[in-house]
Amino acid sequence: MKQNSPGDNAILEARLLDAVRLCSRRSQPVFVGFLSEAEAFSAQGVLRREGFFHYLFWGGFEGAERVMFGAFPDYLEPEPELFPICAVTASFRDCDKLTHRDFLGSLMALGITRDTVGDLLIEPSRGVLFLREEMAGYVQTQVEKIGRVGVRLTPGFTEPLPGGLGFEPFSTVIASPRLDCVVAAALRISREKAARLVESGGVLLGGVQIMSVSAAVKDGDRLSVRGKGRFILDQIGPETKRGRVNLSGRKYR
Numbered sequence: 354m355k356q357n358s359p360g361d362n363a364i365l366e367a368r369l370l371d372a373v374r375l376c377s378r379r380s381q382p383v384f385v386g387f388l389s390e391a392e393a394f395s396a397q398g399v400l401r402r403e404g405f406f407h408y409l410f411w412g413g414f415e416g417a418e419r420v421m422f423g424a425f426p427d428y429l430e431p432e433p434e435l436f437p438i439c440a441v442t443a444s445f446r447d448c449d450k451l452t453h454r455d456f457l458g459s460l461m462a463l464g465i466t467r468d469t470v471g472d473l474l475i476e477p478s479r480g481v482l483f484l485r486e487e488m489a490g491y492v493q494t495q496v497e498k499i500g501r502v503g504v505r506l507t508p509g510f511t512e513p514l515p516g517g518l519g520f521e522p523f524s525t526v527i528a529s530p531r532l533d534c535v536v537a538a539a540l541r542i543s544r545e546k547a548a549r550l551v552e553s554g555g556v557l558l559g560g561v562q563i564m565s566v567s568a569a570v571k572d573g574d575r576l577s578v579r580g581k582g583r584f585i586l587d588q589i590g591p592e593t594k595r596g597r598v599n600l601s602g603r604k605y606r
Contacts, residue, residue: 380428388422
């Protein structure tokens, strides 16, 4: 995971604090980003320090790498549906080989800033672009080619999403459904090393920085470990005859 410079961190912190203040003043959600995975980790520390916990990170789909930060007033439950994120599908000929770099370069050439662009999922003949809502219409009217390849842009996307992320399944047995046990199993490291990662603030569970090694993990939780990878925990349990717990999940490549 690329680390931010001190100057970048200061700018990000100022944007986050502005969002929290505006949310409180206006009693309505305020959004920042898209943020990289490193920025999202940094944001967790700022929010924890400020004692602000009514927020959500969301990138348009489960497992997104680039996510938007949303600060929510107390009366409003943070929900993915409230985020100003739109998807745009780019269709092109199967013989035309386009990459993530091709799409990002074409978007940047329009003067679009990186923080308005989320994940770009690319497969043969199709790409799905996650954008801030205010950028989606502009991109659809301005982009006719990616590089030298003609593309057709349409709003939204159809399931399944392009498999650009990919994953590899894993299964094991753990002592208990505690966070340190799960991190140790997912990374194949000792429980002591896993505990240090958690206590240092390097673990996100469901998009939230968790620093308690005894935090409970449940089916469907998303786990991110700074510099180590991202996981979906598909099933916790059942217990074995010896009282241990079966764990199965997927690691994003």
